[in-house]
Amino acid sequence: MAAVSPELEGLQYLEPSRFIAFSFPNPLLHHASNPYSNGDNDAFLRVAVLDHAGDGGTAAMLVPEGRHRDWIFSTRAGHLHLLLSTQSQHNLSRLILIGPELSAPSPRVVVASVAARPDPDPAHARLLPLLLALCPRAAFGGNSIPDVPLLTFHDDLLRVATVRVVTGPVVGEMAVEDVAVDCAPWLIELRRRLRFKRMPFLVQTQVRLARQLVAGDSEVLGEFDEVGGGALQPEVGGELVEPYLQAMTAGLAVIAHSMDEIVQLGGKPRCLCVGVGGGALLMSIRKGLQCDVLGIEADGVVLDVARSHFGLVEDEFLRVRVGDAIQMIQDFAQQGEPDVNFSAIMVDLDSSDAMCGVSAPPLEMAQESILLAARRILHKNGALILNVIPPAADGSFYKELIEVLHHVFCELYEINVGNGENYVLVATVSPVKTILADSSGSVLMELRKLAGDFTERTTRI
Known part of the structure; x- marks a missing residue:
């Protein structure tokens, strides 16, 4: 790794708050476990590494398909929240995010279907040499090979469509998004939400849109895919969503x-x-x-x-x-x-x-x-x-x-x-x-x- 750059060589040691992102040849290329098949745009992956205080382990996470530009997965603030949110189940001092490069195209409407996600096990096997190379030296104590689990990200979103991105003088960049939310077991709700880039995990506002769906209403979800965000009007003044x-x-x-x-x-x-x-x-x-x-x-x-x-x-x-x-x-x-x-x-x-x-x-x-x-x-x-x-x-x-x-x-x-x-x-x-x-x-x-x-x-x- 020293031949790549001195900055990456420094990853042999934990340094709390250090954040590094770099491109790496895609080990999943032309393999069935590759979730990022975008023609000529999937030859390289974006690898981002964040260190956190403590003496925990190392884990990795695949960025959900189509959401590589989402601030949750593309910013240091989002990366930190992902790391902190895993602490109740995994004591981590380093979290590695792996996904498409930010220059890769993103669909107008992101379809987040759990059933369509590839089995992470084959991907884990092909990524393991990279993950082990990104473990700190201390993880190999006693000549043992560390366990680097491949975590998965799940939320209740079925569809995401960006309506508008704008920048304010105080809060900075913000995004208005229309989303289809799985309110299991019987209801899908269409909502509009506002997020700030500085805290991408925090939904600042969320309101219902005019139409609610029965779970499995593929026709209306198809209309969402075709029209995208911004077509429906928000409901205001009623029961709050958040x-x-x-x-x-x-x-x-x-x-x-x-x-x-x-x-x-x-x-x-x-x-x-x-x-x-x-x-x-x-x-x-x-x-x-x-x-x-x-x-x-x-x-x-x-x-x-x-x-x-x-x-x-x-x-x-x-x-x-x-x-x-x-x-x-x-x-x-x-x-x-x-x-x-x-x-x-x-x-x-x-x-x-x-x-x-x-x-x-x-x-x-x-x-x-x-x-x-x-x-x-x-x-x-x-x-x-x-x-x-x-x-x-x-x-x-x-x-x-x-x-x-x-x-x-x-x-x-x-x-x-x-x-x-x-x-x-x-x-x-x-x-x-x-x-x-x-x-x-x-x-x-x-x-x-x-x-x-x-x-x-x-x-x-």
Whole structure:
């Protein structure tokens, strides 16, 4: 390997955070196990190697056919998330991704069919000399040959079609995609989603498209293949698709009694949504709960995408602003404006540091001074609702966040989203007067339509 390049020679040793990608003659060429048969474009493969801290082993993964340009498989941030997501089953310090070169053509609609995937065992055998050459020297201790498993990637996508790729001044490159999702056992849903390149695994927004399919409806999937993305219109204002957004909405059940009182007096509960994305949360609480909603988004291009592709419509009771949301919370608190008396502040902000993995909210949002400012602009019976993804590298973050919320607010509630990543924390300004199970007001009834059983999964901590 030294004859190839000094950089590749350095792969004899683990170096946490090192990322190397290079071309290599395709050992699968003209073989039945080759999943990347693209005529003259499959003579070489792209091999990407990422090291991670620890003393784990080495594994490899074949990039799913047609998805080699997907940011999950073509960027360092996506590669890191793949590595971290395997840690519960495989203790890895090096993950090798093998797929077509990024210059290889990609289909307009990617068909992700599990049945069509080749048996990975023959591919593993032909790739094994390369994989062993990419193992660190320490893996050969005791003159043993290391085991380098070939992992497979599975998700619930049946079809993927890119609608638009655009770049914003704050979030960078982003993609709007139409997808067919396997909602086994009986339903296929067509959805539109928004992803950011800096965190490719994190779906920023996901909404249903106008048509739902019965599983096995090959005719409609064929139409998807023929038309591609962008042909159907999004459904807005109904039940949310993303489980964590359902849980955030369910957090309003804690203050449902107070919101009902506002409605009975002829008013509208005011909600500040920190982070807009595609606007699905804003549209649901505006239409479903008749709230007065103000959204703050750091990137104006994201708002343009939300309006043009996700059905975000501004009106008298739904307004959006471009700016730094955390700074705006501080400004509102300092100005003491009479119209910033919010029933809820709903924070859906992820960290901008993709190299730490997916995490939310930003560390700045957990500072006591920011939380105090948020409390000052809440109604006396209001609540702060936070989407939380604890950083994988910082096991103390969640505990410390709970401690500071307990210090600043009166009561604290938790909703476990159940996906192994997200938690929703609800911090109230005042004691909660009613028991959720005994509440039957109109707000809670509508919440159950939007958020399902998440309204019953709220626990006090």
